[in-house]
Amino acid sequence: MSNEEKLEKNEENISRRDFLLYAMGAWATVGVGYALYAMYKTWEPLPEVMAQATVKFDLSKVKPGELKVISWRGKPVFILHKTKDMTKCPERTVAGEYTVVIGVCTHLGCIPNWEPDKKIWHCPCHGGEYNACGVNIFGPPPRPLDIPPFKLEGTIIVLGEEGPEYRKMISG
Amino acid sequence: MKELKILAVLIIVVLIGYIGIEPYAKHVMHGTIPPPDFSYLDLPKFEPAGDPVKGKELFKANCASCHSLKADGIEAGMDKKTAELSFHVVPPDLSNIAAIVEPHFLANFIRDPQNATKNPKFAMPPMGYLTNDQIGDIIAYLKSKAKKELTGKEILQDACTRCHSVKYQKIQAITSKEHLKTYLGKIPPDLSLMGRAKEKEYLITFINNPQVLLPGTTMPRLGLTEEATEKVVMYLDKIADPHKEERKKIGMWVLIYMLIGVAITYAWKRKIWQKIH
Amino acid sequence: MKLIDWLDERLAVRQLIKVMMTEYYVPKNINFLWSFGVLIILTLTILIISGIFLLMYYKPDANLAFDSVNKTIMMDVSYGWIFRHVHAVGASIIFLLLYIHMARGIYYGSFKPPREIVWITGYVLFILMSATAFTGYLLPWGQMSYWAAQTITTLFEKIPFIGPDLVIWIRGHFIVEDPTLTRFFALHVVFLPLLLIIFTAIHLYAVRIVGSNNEDGVPIPKEEKKKKGIPFWPVFMAKEYFVMAVFLTFFFFLVFFHYEFAMDPINFTPANKLQTPPHIYPEWYFLAYYEVLRGFFFSQNLGLIAFVLSMFIAMFLPWLDKSPIVSGKHRPMFQVAFWIFILDFVFLTVLGKLPPTGLYAWLGLIGSIIFFAFFFSLPIISKIERKQIENGGNKK
Numbered sequence: 001m002s003n004e005e006k007l008e009k010n011e012e013n014i015s016r017r018d019f020l021l022y023a024m025g026a027w028a029t030v031g032v033g034y035a036l037y038a039m040y041k042t043w044e045p046l047p048e049v050m051a052q053a054t055v056k057f058d059l060s061k062v063k064p065g066e067l068k069v070i071s072w073r074g075k076p077v078f079i080l081h082k083t084k085d086m087t088k089c090p091e092r093t094v095a096g097e098y099t100v101v102i103g104v105c106t107h108l109g110c111i112p113n114w115e116p117d118k119k120i121w122h123c124p125c126h127g128g129e130y131n132a133c134g135v136n137i138f139g140p141p142p143r144p145l146d147i148p149p150f151k152l153e154g155t156i157i158v159l160g161e162e163g164p165e166y167r168k169m170i171s172g
Numbered sequence: 173m174k175e176l177k178i179l180a181v182l183i184i185v186v187l188i189g190y191i192g193i194e195p196y197a198k199h200v201m202h203g204t205i206p207p208p209d210f211s212y213l214d215l216p217k218f219e220p221a222g223d224p225v226k227g228k229e230l231f232k233a234n235c236a237s238c239h240s241l242k243a244d245g246i247e248a249g250m251d252k253k254t255a256e257l258s259f260h261v262v263p264p265d266l267s268n269i270a271a272i273v274e275p276h277f278l279a280n281f282i283r284d285p286q287n288a289t290k291n292p293k294f295a296m297p298p299m300g301y302l303t304n305d306q307i308g309d310i311i312a313y314l315k316s317k318a319k320k321e322l323t324g325k326e327i328l329q330d331a332c333t334r335c336h337s338v339k340y341q342k343i344q345a346i347t348s349k350e351h352l353k354t355y356l357g358k359i360p361p362d363l364s365l366m367g368r369a370k371e372k373e374y375l376i377t378f379i380n381n382p383q384v385l386l387p388g389t390t391m392p393r394l395g396l397t398e399e400a401t402e403k404v405v406m407y408l409d410k411i412a413d414p415h416k417e418e419r420k421k422i423g424m425w426v427l428i429y430m431l432i433g434v435a436i437t438y439a440w441k442r443k444i445w446q447k448i449h
Numbered sequence: 450m451k452l453i454d455w456l457d458e459r460l461a462v463r464q465l466i467k468v469m470m471t472e473y474y475v476p477k478n479i480n481f482l483w484s485f486g487v488l489i490i491l492t493l494t495i496l497i498i499s500g501i502f503l504l505m506y507y508k509p510d511a512n513l514a515f516d517s518v519n520k521t522i523m524m525d526v527s528y529g530w531i532f533r534h535v536h537a538v539g540a541s542i543i544f545l546l547l548y549i550h551m552a553r554g555i556y557y558g559s560f561k562p563p564r565e566i567v568w569i570t571g572y573v574l575f576i577l578m579s580a581t582a583f584t585g586y587l588l589p590w591g592q593m594s595y596w597a598a599q600t601i602t603t604l605f606e607k608i609p610f611i612g613p614d615l616v617i618w619i620r621g622h623f624i625v626e627d628p629t630l631t632r633f634f635a636l637h638v639v640f641l642p643l644l645l646i647i648f649t650a651i652h653l654y655a656v657r658i659v660g661s662n663n664e665d666g667v668p669i670p671k672e673e674k675k676k677k678g679i680p681f682w683p684v685f686m687a688k689e690y691f692v693m694a695v696f697l698t699f700f701f702f703l704v705f706f707h708y709e710f711a712m713d714p715i716n717f718t719p720a721n722k723l724q725t726p727p728h729i730y731p732e733w734y735f736l737a738y739y740e741v742l743r744g745f746f747f748s749q750n751l752g753l754i755a756f757v758l759s760m761f762i763a764m765f766l767p768w769l770d771k772s773p774i775v776s777g778k779h780r781p782m783f784q785v786a787f788w789i790f791i792l793d794f795v796f797l798t799v800l801g802k803l804p805p806t807g808l809y810a811w812l813g814l815i816g817s818i819i820f821f822a823f824f825f826s827l828p829i830i831s832k833i834e835r836k837q838i839e840n841g842g843n844k845k
Contacts, residue, residue, distance in 0.1 A: 020440045024690070027433050041527035042502055048525070175480050182549065185795060192799030193733050194710055200803050201728045340520050361718070365519055369717040412717070415523075415530050422531070423705025430698040437691040444687035448477065448679060 054160035059098055067114045069103060072159045076103035076111055077148055078121075078134070079157075086119050086132035091169065092144070093133070095152060100159075101134035101145035112145075121145070205373045208380035210398040215280040215288060218304070220311040227313025230306050234299065235266070243267035243317045252346075259295040260355035262346045264334055270311060271318035272327050277395030278314075279307050289392030290383050295355065324407025327400050332363065340364035341411055356390040367405070367412030375405045466682075469657065474678030475685045476663035483661060484692040485550040490649070491693060492543045492700075497642065499536040502529075507588065509634035511627035514590035515719045531704075534712070538704045540582055541711035544734035547575055555766065556787055558775040559662040565767040567659060570652040572764040577645050579735070579760075584637040586732060587630060591716030596729045598633070599625045604742075607753050624722060666775025728804065736801030737794050737820075743805045744797075744817030755817060762824050769824055772831035773838060782830050790823035 055072045062068050062081040069076045080086075080099040094100045105112050105123040112121035112130060120137070121130040128139035135144040147170070151163030231241065237249035242265050248255070255262050270278065281288040285296040302310075322330075329343070335352055337345045339362050345352065352359055366375065377384060379401050382391040396404070410416075456462045475483075506526055508517040522529040551571070554560055560568035587598040602619055606612045621628030660668070669677045679685055703711070710733065715726050731739050742756035770783075777783050797816045803809050 023436050038528040046525045189795045193802045197802040365717040369714050426701045433694040437694040441687045441691040
C-alpha cells in the first residue's frame with residue numbers, strides 16, 4: 001500500500017482534513033491580505049506631498065492690473081487683480097476684485113499665456129482664449145478655466161480648502 | 173524526540189554565538205556606562221537665594237549686553253551677527269534657563285563657565301567679580317521668570333540647538349556653520365537620529381558630563397537637571413523612532429497571527445503524517 | 450478542471466506536477482534539517498518582495514541615500530519601516546539558514562557522489578548571497594556601511610601588481626564615493642539577484658535529478674521509492690508548512706522586537722569620510738572569515754591568502770572527503786572533526802567582533818588554524834575509513 005492509498009483509507013478523517021485545509025487557506029489569505037494592504041499603503045503620497053495640498057497666499061501682494069502665478073498641487077494658479085476696464089463677472093470674482101483660476105486650459109491641458117494689452121489669456125496650443133474672468137471666449141475650450149477650492153481668511157486665500165465663498169460660487 | 177534533540181543542539185550553538193557577538197562583544201567594546209551625576213558636587217557648594225527685584229537690575233547691568241530674556245521683554249544688547257563675530261556662537265535667551273539647569277551648577281557657571289562646563293574654550297567670559305549675593309539675586313530673578321513645565325522639545329531648543337541641528341524636525345542650529353567650526357573645531361552632529369545611534373544610558377551620561385565618555389570633546393557640560401536630561405533624551409528617542417508604539421502593537425498582532433498558524437499547520441502535519449512510520 | 454486539461458495539452462502540466470511534486474519522492478528518514486532549503490527560498494522571496502518596495506523610495510546618491518532610507522522610508526512612507534526591518538532582518542537570517550543548510554550537507558555527506566553539482570551550485574549561491582549582502586550593506590550610506598565597504602575594497606590593494614589600480618577601478622574613485630554607491634546599487638538590485646535566481650533554478654533541478662540524501666546516506670533504490678519514500682507533495686510539504694510557520698514566528702519576533710543585531714546603531718550615523726568609528730566590524734555572517742583574515746596577525750599577505758582560501762575551500766569538499774561512507778552518522782572520527790569545526794566556526798565568529806588585541810589575537814590564530822585543519826584532516830580520515838572497510842570492516 002502506498003502512502004496515498006493509506007491516506008485515502010483514512011476516511012473518518014476526511015472531514016477534519018477538509019476543515020484544516022480550509023482553516024489553513026483562510027489563515028494564509030489573511031496574512032497575504034495584510035501584506036498586500038501594507039504594500040498598497042506604501043504607494044500613498046508622502047506627508048511632504050500632502051503638505052502641498054493647501055497653499056496660503058496674501059492677495060494684497062498683487063497690485064491692480066497685475067497677474068501672479070503660484071503653484072498649487074503642482075499646477076499653476078493665476079491670481080489676477082482686476083481693474084475697472086476688465087470684463088466684469090461678480091459670480092467669478094474673489095474678494096470683490098480678484099480672478100483666481102487654475103491655469104490649465106480646459107481643452108487639452110496646456111498653460112495659457114496672459115496678454116496684458118488685450119487683457120485675455122491665450123492658449124499657445126490650439127488658440128483658445130479666455131477673458132479676464134477666465135471665461136472662454138474663443139476657440140476649442142469647452143468651458144471656463146476652473147476655480148480651485150479656496151477659503152478666505154482676511155486678505156489671505158487658502159487654496160485647497162472649501163470656504164463658504166467658494167461653495168456659494170460653485171452653486172451660483 | 174530525535175528532532176527535538178537536534179533542535180536543542182541547534183538552539184544552543186546559535187545562542188552561544190549570539191551571546192558572544194551581541195551582549196559579550198558589546199560589553200568588551202563599550203564597557204559599562206558610568207552612571208550620571210546630577211549633583212555636580214565636583215563644583216564648590218553653592219545654595220543660591222536672593223531677591224528677584226535686585227536680580228533684574230543686576231541682569232540688565234551684567235548679562236543683557238549679550239543675553240536676551242524674552243519672557244520679561246529684555247532684548248540682548250547685540251544682534252546675532254555681532255554675537256557670532258565676537259563669540260562664534262549665539263548667546264542663548266535666558267527665559268527658561270533656571271528651569272533646566274541645576275541652580276548650584278548655574279551659580280558656579282556664572283562665576284567660572286570654563287571650569288563648570290569643563291571646556292576651556294567656552295565662549296562666555298567668567299563673571300568672577302560678582303559677589304555670591306549678587307549671583308544669588310540673578311538666579312532668583314531667572315527662577316521667577318522661568319516656565320515650570322517644559323516639554324522635551326522646548327528643552328532641546330533651549331539647551332542644544334545653539335550648536336546642533338535637528339534636520340528631520342526642520343530645526344536649524346542657531347549659530348551658523350562657519351562659526352561653529354571655528355568655535356568647536358567641527359560642525360556638531362545632527363541630532364535627528366541620535367536616539368537610535370546611541371542608547372538611552374549613554375545619552376544621559378553624555379549630556380550630564382561629555383568628558384566622561386568622550387574625553388577631549390568640545391561639547392560643554394551644560395548642567396541640566398535630571399528631569400530636563402531625561403525629557404530631552406526621551407524626545408530624542410521619540411523623534412528618532414517615531415513608529416515605536418505602532419511597531420509594538422503590530423508586532424503583537426503578527427505574533428498572535430503566526431502562533432495560530434503554527435497550531436493549524438501542526439494539526440495538518442499530524443493528520444497527514446499519522447500513518448507514516 | 451477544463452483549464453487543467455487545456456494547459457496539459459499545451460504545457461504538459463500534469464507531467465510537470467508529477468515530476469516536481471506528487472511523484473518526487475523524498476526519503477522518510479530525514480529530519481527537519483532538510484526543511485531549510487525551502488526556508489531559504491521563502492526568505493529569499495521575502496527579501497525580493499521587500500526589496501522591490503524599498504527600491505521605490507531609495508535614492509542611490511551619496512547625498513540622498515542616507516535620508517531616503519532613514520527619513521523617507523523609516524519615517525514618512527506608510528509601513529515603510531516594516532519593509533526595511535523585514536529586509537534587514539531577512540538578509541541577516543538567511544545566512545543563519547544557509548549555514549545550517551550547509552552544515553547539514555557536510556554532516557550527512559550530501560556533497561558526495563552523485564550530488565557534487567548540488568553542492569557546487571549551492572556553494573556558488575552562498576558566494577552570490579555574500580556578494581549581494583555586502584553590496585546591499587553599503588546602500589544606507591551610514592558609518593558602518595561606509596567603513597565596511599572602504600576596508601573590504603582596500604583588501605584588493607594587496608593583490609600583486611594590479612592591486613592599487615584595481616581598487617580604484619572597483620570604487621570608481623580614490624575612496625568609496627558616489628560612483629561606488631551607484632555601481633554597488635546596480636549589482637545589488639539587478640545583477641546579483643538575477644544570478645541568484647538562475648543558480649537557484651539549477652540547484653533545484655539538480656536535486657530533482659539525484660534526489661535528496663538522507664540520514665543514513667544510503668540511497669533508496671528506484672523500485673522501492675514509493676515504499677521507502679514520501680511524495681514531496683502533499684506529504685513532505687505538510688511538514689514543511691509547519692516548519693515554515695515556526696520559522697516565520699521566530700522571524701517576525703526578530704523583525705518587530707529584536708532587530709538591533711541586523712540594524713547596527715552605528716549605522717544610524719551618516720557616512721563620514723573623515724572619521725572612522727572606534728569599532729568597525731562586518732555583519733555577523735562574515736565575522737568568521739574576517740577573523741581568519743586578522744588571525745594571521747603577523748603577516749598581512751598570509752592573512753589575505755587565508756581569507757580567500759577560507760571563503761572558497763568548502764566548495765572543494767567533494768574532492769577533499771572521498772570516504773566511501775556517506776553519512777557522518779556512521780563515521781565516529783568524522784563526527785569529532787565536524788563538531789570541533791562547528792564550535793571553531795562559532796568561536797571565530799565571536800572573536801571576529803572582539804578587538805584584535807592581546808589574547809584575542811592569539812586565540813584568533815589558533816581558531817584560524819583549526820578552521821583549516823578540519824578541511825585538511827578530511828582526506829586523512831577518508832583514507833583511514835577506506836582501509837578499515839578493506840580490512841573486512843568488522844564495524845559498520
